[in-house]
Amino acid sequence: MELDGNSLAGDLREVFAADMTGVIFTCAGCGHAGAVATLRVWEPAPGLVGRCPNCEDPVLRLVRTPDRVFLCLTGATRLEMRLETDT
Amino acid sequence: MGIISRGFGGRRRDSSPDLPPGQYLTHDFPVLSAGPTPRIPLDRWQFSIVTETGDKHTWNWDEFTALPAEEITVDIHCVTKWSKLGTGWKGVSLDTLLEDVESAADYAMAHSYGGYTTNVPVEDLLDGKAWIAYEFDGEPLHPEHGGPARLLIPHLYFWKSAKWVNGLRMMPEDEPGFWEAAGYHMYGDPWSEQRYHGD
Amino acid sequence: MKNRRINWRVATVADARWETSSARTLVLDVPDWPGHLPGQHVDIRLTAEDGYSAQRSYSIASAWSEGGRVELTVQRLADGEVSPYLTDVVEKGDQLELRGPVGGWFVWREKQPAPVLLIGGGSGVVPLMAMIRARGQVRGRQPFRLIYSVRTPEDACYADELRRRVRDDPGLDVHFVYTRKAPEGWPVPPKRIDVATINSHGWPPDFQPDCFVCGPTSFVETAADILVALGHDPTKIRTERFGGA
Numbered sequence: 088m089e090l091d092g093n094s095l096a097g098d099l100r101e102v103f104a105a106d107m108t109g110v111i112f113t114c115a116g117c118g119h120a121g122a123v124a125t126l127r128v129w130e131p132a133p134g135l136v137g138r139c140p141n142c143e144d145p146v147l148r149l150v151r152t153p154d155r156v157f158l159c160l161t162g163a164t165r166l167e168m169r170l171e172t173d174t
Numbered sequence: 175m176g177i178i179s180r181g182f183g184g185r186r187r188d189s190s191p192d193l194p195p196g197q198y199l200t201h202d203f204p205v206l207s208a209g210p211t212p213r214i215p216l217d218r219w220q221f222s223i224v225t226e227t228g229d230k231h232t233w234n235w236d237e238f239t240a241l242p243a244e245e246i247t248v249d250i251h252c253v254t255k256w257s258k259l260g261t262g263w264k265g266v267s268l269d270t271l272l273e274d275v276e277s278a279a280d281y282a283m284a285h286s287y288g289g290y291t292t293n294v295p296v297e298d299l300l301d302g303k304a305w306i307a308y309e310f311d312g313e314p315l316h317p318e319h320g321g322p323a324r325l326l327i328p329h330l331y332f333w334k335s336a337k338w339v340n341g342l343r344m345m346p347e348d349e350p351g352f353w354e355a356a357g358y359h360m361y362g363d364p365w366s367e368q369r370y371h372g373d
Numbered sequence: 374m375k376n377r378r379i380n381w382r383v384a385t386v387a388d389a390r391w392e393t394s395s396a397r398t399l400v401l402d403v404p405d406w407p408g409h410l411p412g413q414h415v416d417i418r419l420t421a422e423d424g425y426s427a428q429r430s431y432s433i434a435s436a437w438s439e440g441g442r443v444e445l446t447v448q449r450l451a452d453g454e455v456s457p458y459l460t461d462v463v464e465k466g467d468q469l470e471l472r473g474p475v476g477g478w479f480v481w482r483e484k485q486p487a488p489v490l491l492i493g494g495g496s497g498v499v500p501l502m503a504m505i506r507a508r509g510q511v512r513g514r515q516p517f518r519l520i521y522s523v524r525t526p527e528d529a530c531y532a533d534e535l536r537r538r539v540r541d542d543p544g545l546d547v548h549f550v551y552t553r554k555a556p557e558g559w560p561v562p563p564k565r566i567d568v569a570t571i572n573s574h575g576w577p578p579d580f581q582p583d584c585f586v587c588g589p590t591s592f593v594e595t596a597a598d599i600l601v602a603l604g605h606d607p608t609k610i611r612t613e614r615f616g617g618a
Binding site: 129131133143145150159 | 207289
Binding site: 122 | 415472
């Protein structure tokens with residue numbers, strides 16, 4: 088089933104102290120920039136993979152264990168986030 | 175563990191004393207995928223083994239399916255906790271494929287159409303422990319389950335059985351593949367419950 | 374909203390009502406609920422006695438008010454693992470594990486001055502309904518248009534409420550798209566959402582509306598592609614895919 092980065096909101100919110108779906112990523116594969124919410128996510132999978140909507144390279148990989156989270160961001164050359172006070 | 179949800183059973187599953195720790199027995203065959211399903215026409219399919227010195231051995235579909243193949247029945251265990259017992263496959267043993275490959279490498283990286291990779295010690299590919307499988311349950315392997323062909327290493331967690339496999343790269347040192355880099359265990363023995371890095 | 378990590382918490386089902394024969398709204402009491410923005414969702418986790426657990430996301434259907442409850446509208450999926458439990462098994466008094474509110478991108482904020490175009494397919498209408506309810510609550514003056522695609526009239530959630538809101542509020546317009554069976558006297562035969570519909574019942578691109586599209590993946594992609602083809606600014610289109618067909 089194909090979803091999008093909105094479905095990563097809960098897992099990312101548990102890790103970071105702010106919503107991450109509005110964060111802008113730049114894809115390490117093709118240079119496309121967009122909101123984390125627009126990543127393509129396939130599930131079920133052994134972990135969560137957010138792929139670039141432009142080139143389908145994995146931008147973000149998230150694996151949950153009962154007491155740890157692994158977040159692999161090598162598919163993003165950078166993240167850009169607004170410093171806002173709400174949410 | 176969270177609160178128990180009154181009356182929730184989830185999908186059909188049983189527990190069984192013969193399963194690795196933490197696993198549930200399933201009667202269906204869940205499809206897990208971290209990306210779009212590649213569609214590879216058989217006339218373009220190939221499987222390659224590249225050694226650490228750059229020697230390359232390649233088989234196209236006709237050459238590959240002409241190799242001696244085995245029919246095997248194995249149990250498979252997914253890191254997401256489902257296990258399926260007595261699954262039937264047909265495939266070419268890695269012993270056959272590696273027979274004429276000269277390599278001193280201890281590790282191999284399997285790679286797949288679509289970009290997936292997973293690492294495995296060469297020792298775990300030999301001596302009847304691994305196959306490139308192209309039939310499941312007597313039928314050609316369906317793309318959603320990894321067809322035309324997938325790696326099959328039943329003694330390790332099933333993420334090591336790379337779907338849509340198209341080659342092995344021999345490597346002297348162990349390197350993490352797709353899920354291993356993301357936090358899964360480098361080796362993945364279900365009986366030692368090696369799910370994640372650090373287990 | 375405090376900026377700190379969130380955790381799972383236990384909600385109690387205070388009430389439940391059917392929206393259609395297969396969609397049920399659960400009204401939840403969630404202790405220390407920090408409030409939520411329209412468009413946000415929660416994750417629900419169920420755990421069986423043997424420890425097996427399953428988790429899904431559900432959009433919040435209600436607008437938030439101080440001390441208020443949280444409403445989710447769940448569409449029963451025939452082969453679903455979690456949704457049939459929520460529609461058919463859960464009763465008042467039952468507890469659910471919940472994480473949220475989460476999601477800050479697919480959200481309408483009342484300070485956004487632009488007109489709003491909402492396009493929902495099936496259960497994709499749920500977060501859009503939260504936006505309509507929130508606008509009603511704050512008496513927002515931004516005009517809203519909703520294009521809501523359903524299979525048959527019986528599958529439309531919130532039909533009476535939408536009718537009432539449209540009647541009472543000149544700034545809200547709702548247009549239904551029926552894909553399998555239309556009501557008696559409907560001017561067009563059943564069809565999927567298309568350029569003509571969005572062109573006629575959406576906002577012209579030079580109004581620069583904020584667009585929110587939600588529903589099954591293929592519906593979202595079709596509708597978003599149409600919006601772009603009609604000339605809408607892609608940066609003003611926000612999408613949420615629900616999976617499924």
